[in-house]
Amino acid sequence: MPKVSNKYSFPLNAITTVAQLNDQLDLLESEAMKQIAVSKDPESLESLRVGFFGKKGRLSGILGSMGKLPGNERPLIGQRANLLKTELQKLITKKLEELTTAELNNQLAREAIDVTAPSSGVPFGHRHPLITTTENIVDLFCGLGYSVAEGPEIETDHYNFAALNIPEAHPARDMQDTFYLGGNLLLRTHTSPVQIRYLENNPPPVRIVAPGRVYRRDAVDATHSPVFHQVEVLAIDEGLNFSHLRGTVLAFLKAFFGELPVRFRASYFPFTEPSAEVDVQWRGRWLEVMGCGMVDPAVLEGLGLDPERWSGFAAGLGVERFCMVRHGVDDIRRLYTSDLRFLEQF
Known part of the structure; x- marks a missing residue:
């Protein structure tokens, strides 16, 4: 199961500019898309979702650094972060549908019955x-x-x-x-x-x-x-x-x-x-x-x-x-x- 890294290119408490926060959002987007793409099961996707968007997730950490920005620059980061969250959630939902469909197809294949195969025996019925x-x-x-x-x-x-x-x-x-x-x-x-x-x-x-x-x-x-x-x-x-x-x-x-x-x-x-x-x-x-x-x-x-x-x-x-x-x-x-x-x- 893939794990979400909590390491950043540099400490969040050192971020003081919009450019630096945008770099962190770009890095988060890149890593998230790669890890979502290689997820193998619904449990992995849920772990990624919590790691990225949970209360202690990476996106929350980045947004927590907005307090050091001037007031007129904070909406820029907030808007970018919301768009990124929406995009990644769509990717997670789509990937989950693909995994669910694949599992269903595998189950149907495993449980398929060959109706042309000879019968193994027919149980006797009962007259009412x-x-x-x-x-x-x-x-x-x-x-x-x-x-x-x-x-x-x-x-x-x-x-x-x-x-x-x-x-x-x-x-x-x-x-x-x-x-x-x-x-x-x-x-x-x-x-x-x-x-x-x-x-x-x-x-x-x-x-x-x-x-x-x-x-x-x-x-x-x-x-x-x-x-x-x-x-x-x-x-x-x-x-x-x-x-x-x-x-x-x-x-x-x-x-x-x-x-x-x-x-x-x-x-x-x-x-x-x-x-x-x-x-x-x-x-x-x-x-x-x-x-x-x-x-x-x-x-x-x-x-x-x-x-x-x-x-x-x-x-x-x-x-x-x-x-x-x-x-x-x-x-x-x-x-x-x-x-x-x-x-x-x-």
Whole structure:
């Protein structure tokens, strides 16, 4: 690192004329320009700056000798010293930029990656727990004789509400629950519209399972998200009753969770009658996992089906809830992050 010399051509206390001070400024300028030019790093430049312009630097020493000059000559030296300081500071700034750019280029060269080089190995990825949970649920129902049906995520009011016997005054239509897009369109709040679309084109008997993404205007917290996933089940046939529904639900829950206590509680859904909510006993408490019921005759009539001949049942569940219970996840938001420490566990 270059050092700034504190030696002068003659003692500063002996300087008594403008010419002598100008000589000292010329000498300072010459030495400074040479040392700035050969500096190799930012630390060297900072040392030069302090040595030249600091409180005890050479420029301060020269200016301190101005007191011996006549008053009318002092501005001449002061003006020259200020111009010199400005010029040298510009040189230091320019040199610092050059050194910084050179160091960056060297770093880029050192860290360059040859993208044409053969791979040293690709780590195995992990299937997302929501995907594996959905697939597991669908596989279990397919094993019971159901087939998979899908539908659009952008729905009309008819398929999302009206065809499911949800009147206009029903709370589910509230703007706080549904994302309305305008033009009679909305983001579906459940996968039940898939059932209606399927029945319009496929006469009974039918047994379908409908997985998919749904949307509701829920505040984000540990158990709620405005975007989540559902799987809904529909069976329409002659002679189906609630015992068939109960047997199907129990068989599914046992296959998914194993031996857990299950209970059915009376509930209300506008498109099923009678309706029930299903709880499992998990970690010492009852946890709701499904809603279900017999398809309301009004829904069948709306599809042109004779409710005296055909009957059916429907059930719906949240994939996130099943995933959280199975894997012991305490916060739904963990399922939507890209935290590899969490995802690599599955």
